[in-house]
Every structure is written in C-alpha cells, then in structure tokens.
Amino acid sequence: MSKLMISVSGIRGVVGESLTPEVVMKYAAAFGTLMGPGKVVVGSDTRVTGPMVKHAVIAGLQSVGCSVVDVGICPTPTVQMATEKVGECGGIIITASHNPVQWNALKLLSREGLFLTAEVGNRVNELVASQNFNYVGWEKIGKYETYAHAIADHEQAVLSLPYLNLPAIQKQHYKVVVDCVNGAGAVMLPAFLRKFGCEVVELNCTPDGIFPHTPEPVPENLTQLCDRVKAVSADIGFAVDPDSDRLAIVSDAGAPLGEEYTLALAINFLLGKKSGPVVLNASTSLASEDVAKKHGVPVVRTKVGEIHVAQKMGEIKAAIGGEGNGGVILPDIHLGRDAIVGIALILQTLTEFGGTISELKATLPQYTIVKKKIELGQADPNQILTKLLQNHRAEPVDQIDGLKFLKPQAWVQVRASNTEPIIRIMAEATSQAAADDLAEKFIQEIKSLI
Ligand code: MG
Numbered sequence: 001m002s003k004l005m006i007s008v009s010g011i012r013g014v015v016g017e018s019l020t021p022e023v024v025m026k027y028a029a030a031f032g033t034l035m036g037p038g039k040v041v042v043g044s045d046t047r048v049t050g051p052m053v054k055h056a057v058i059a060g061l062q063s064v065g066c067s068v069v070d071v072g073i074c075p076t077p078t079v080q081m082a083t084e085k086v087g088e089c090g091g092i093i094i095t096a097s098h099n100p101v102q103w104n105a106l107k108l109l110s111r112e113g114l115f116l117t118a119e120v121g122n123r124v125n126e127l128v129a130s131q132n133f134n135y136v137g138w139e140k141i142g143k144y145e146t147y148a149h150a151i152a153d154h155e156q157a158v159l160s161l162p163y164l165n166l167p168a169i170q171k172q173h174y175k176v177v178v179d180c181v182n183g184a185g186a187v188m189l190p191a192f193l194r195k196f197g198c199e200v201v202e203l204n205c206t207p208d209g210i211f212p213h214t215p216e217p218v219p220e221n222l223t224q225l226c227d228r229v230k231a232v233s234a235d236i237g238f239a240v241d242p243d244s245d246r247l248a249i250v251s252d253a254g255a256p257l258g259e260e261y262t263l264a265l266a267i268n269f270l271l272g273k274k275s276g277p278v279v280l281n282a283s284t285s286l287a288s289e290d291v292a293k294k295h296g297v298p299v300v301r302t303k304v305g306e307i308h309v310a311q312k313m314g315e316i317k318a319a320i321g322g323e324g325n326g327g328v329i330l331p332d333i334h335l336g337r338d339a340i341v342g343i344a345l346i347l348q349t350l351t352e353f354g355g356t357i358s359e360l361k362a363t364l365p366q367y368t369i370v371k372k373k374i375e376l377g378q379a380d381p382n383q384i385l386t387k388l389l390q391n392h393r394a395e396p397v398d399q400i401d402g403l404k405f406l407k408p409q410a411w412v413q414v415r416a417s418n419t420e421p422i423i424r425i426m427a428e429a430t431s432q433a434a435a436d437d438l439a440e441k442f443i444q445e446i447k448s449l450i
Helices: 021-035 050-063 076-086 118-130 150-159 166-172 189-195 223-231 260-271 286-294 306-316 339-353 357-362 381-391 432-449
Strands: 005-007 010-014 039-044 067-073 090-094 103-109 144-146 175-179 199-203 236-240 247-250 278-281 299-302 320-323 327-329 368-375 403-407 410-416 422-429
Touching: 010 021, 021 039, 021 050, 021 090, 021 103, 021 118, 039 050, 039 076, 050 067, 050 090, 050 103, 067 076, 076 090, 076 103, 076 150, 076 339, 150 189, 150 339, 166 339, 175 189, 175 223, 189 199, 189 236, 189 339, 199 223, 223 236, 223 247, 236 339, 247 260, 247 339, 260 278, 260 286, 260 320, 260 327, 260 339, 260 357, 278 286, 278 306, 286 299, 299 306, 306 320, 306 327, 327 339, 339 357, 368 432, 381 403, 381 410, 381 422, 381 432, 410 432, 422 432
Parallel strands: 039 067, 039 090, 067 144, 175 199, 175 236, 278 299, 278 320
Antiparallel strands: 005 010, 010 103, 090 103, 236 247, 320 327, 368 422, 403 410, 410 422
16 A cells, blocks of 8 residues: 655645545645635646546635636646636646556645745645644635636747747648657647647547556657657657656657756757756756856756746746756746747757757767666665765765765766655766766765665
C-alpha cells in the first residue's frame, strides 16, 4: 500500500490506496477555508481517475463556500493562466504530472496562478490535520460554472508574443510529430501546431488518459516518437508529459535532444530579443547558464521546484527561466512551466536559424548529465553529507539544494531523497565519459562513508 505523499504544493497518491475521495475532499475543504470564499478554478489532465477526484474537489470547495469555475481537461499552464484570469482565490489542478497512470494528485495554486509557497502550503496541511473547516449552511454553499475559453485564452496569449513571426513560421510548412502520451496536451497541441502552418503527425493524441508509454518525457521513453519522426521524415518531434508543462524535443535525425536543451534553446532565442536576468534551478544544465552568460546577463540558481524558480523570477524581473527537465518559464506569458510556450519559441528560433534542429542544437554548448543513486539502508544521509562536505571543504560548494561541487565546466550534485532511503547523484560534464567518471568518483567516496 503506497503512502499519501504530502508536500507544500499539494498531495499525491495511488488511487484506491492512499488517494481516496475522503482525503481529496478534506484537502479541497482546507484549501477553500484558507483561501476563500470566492471563485476557485478547477482543471484536470486526462487520467481516468480525474472525474472521481474532481467531484470530491468540487464538493470540498463548495462545502466551505467557494464557487467552482471548471475549465475541464487542460494543460497545467492553461489552468494556471485561467486561475490568474477568472479565479478569485486560487485554483486546483488535478494531475499527477509525469507519474504513472495509477497516480493522481492535487496541485494547489494561489490567486496569481502560482504554486503555493511553503508557508501557505503548510497552513493548508495544518488545516487538514485540525479538520477545522469553515463548513457553511445551505444559503452559502458555493456555486458551479464552467469556463470554456481557457485553452483559447492561452493559445491567443502565446500567439500574440511580439517576438513571434507567425507568417514566417507558416512559410516553413514544418512536418512535426507530436506525442501527447494521451494526456492533456492532446486537447490543445495538434490544433495549436496547425496554427503555425505545420503538417502535424499525431502520436498518442487521444485524450483518454491511457498512457501508451512511461509518461515522463525523458529519452528512454521517447523511442516511439523517435521512430515515427524517422519514418515520416519529420523536421522535428515534440513530446510532453501528461499535464504539458514539460517539453522534450526529438531531432530531424530521430534522436532526443535531451530535455535540458529545450530550455537552453529557449533561453538562447529569447535573450536575442530582450535582455534580463535568467533564473535556473540548481540541477539545470550548464548549457543554459553558458548561453545566458554569452548574452551577458546574470544567472541566479534556486532550489529545485517550480515555485522556487517562479518566485525568484518575479522578484528579480527575469527575462526567462525554468527547470532543465523541459520546463520553460516565460514571464511575458505567466510564471509557470509551459510546454506550449516552449513549442512556440522553438519553432521561431528554428525558422530564424534556417537550418535543421540538429544543426541548431550543435551551435549550443555541449554537455551531458548523468543521474545515479546509492541505496543507504539504515545509514543517515545527513551524516554522510556532512562528512562529504568536510572532505571537500577547500573546494567551491553550492548548498542551495543538497551539495553541489563546482568544477571547471562540470559539477556534481549530491542530495538525500525526501521519499526513499537513497542519495541521488547528478553529474554534468562536457562528455558522457567525463560525467560518468565524475559520478563514479563520488559514488565510491560516498560508499566509503556509509
Ligand atoms: Mg508535469
């Protein structure tokens, strides 16, 4: 039986085990008690458990006097934008993002359409624990309405970006394969791509929530897309996760660019149009950092997690930012990771470049990231990290998120997992062999400390 995963940005669990209607209703009632009364936007991805969870969310919200604005099946960034536009006190997205099909989750949004900060998220969790809900009588029960324009609003906002030249992209008649993993992107992306004059080959674009492959858009899960790109001689392939906040690219040669390059390409393009600081999470590739430095703008790193990046971006008025796992954040649209924004920027930069996407990627700094883990058993991860830090105290170490040892054109990040008895190791260097070597050195050292 899997445990309910509780974080400041919401809850996540396996339906039928930890994620029950009772649990969902309590979280929605707690959220409404804290944020309401007023309108709360509710949207979901395509998971088959979505309607069950949504009914519990609606009941919880209405019971504490919040009115529900149901935007239906939408990408996560679309729900975020709708919350900013038509919500009064926040939003709830029903999606377990890239988790497998048996999972579902609530992601809680502030009235600005941002994920909750730790402070507000903790207050929701405290209210759930105390069950001190503001249940109202019949005369104050929240109303219910639908809002059918969320996708059109989002699309319009992106298409209106001043640095997009739609006729120029349309002239290219790009052949594009798009893999929506039968998630929420399926209700938006094929039609959106056709607005750019693309010939669209739809792959897994039935919004039925039955994921045909492991849904995280990392290279090992994109073999079907790679094969299709080659089979139809497409110019580019796009893959999104089930809630379409992460975007991965497959080249004209049918090879994954690696999700880090979505953000690096977007930053390189945007900084050619406007200047401003860039915010990246601590695990994002040096490719993005090098690109920003080439354009002469400052780079600020934050902890991993969309809200940390988004908050810092708002604070320092960043031009662009995001997370290296394919999460592009463009403040001109909104402060959330957005695959739809990513697609628009990539098509524009490809058009301006005039070559293929493989050639365009080759113009960027080339890095490889490897990810490893070490099983800890009963060992205390904090003690191990403390000893590791002592061993390397003479070297530059960034402690924003775990321990990140900074090397010339390389780094190693060592973090304790919050959910499993393991230590995660990420290493980046200018080649696969160098990244593997670096990771291996730290693995051996950590094993000697257990
Ligand atoms: Mg996601």
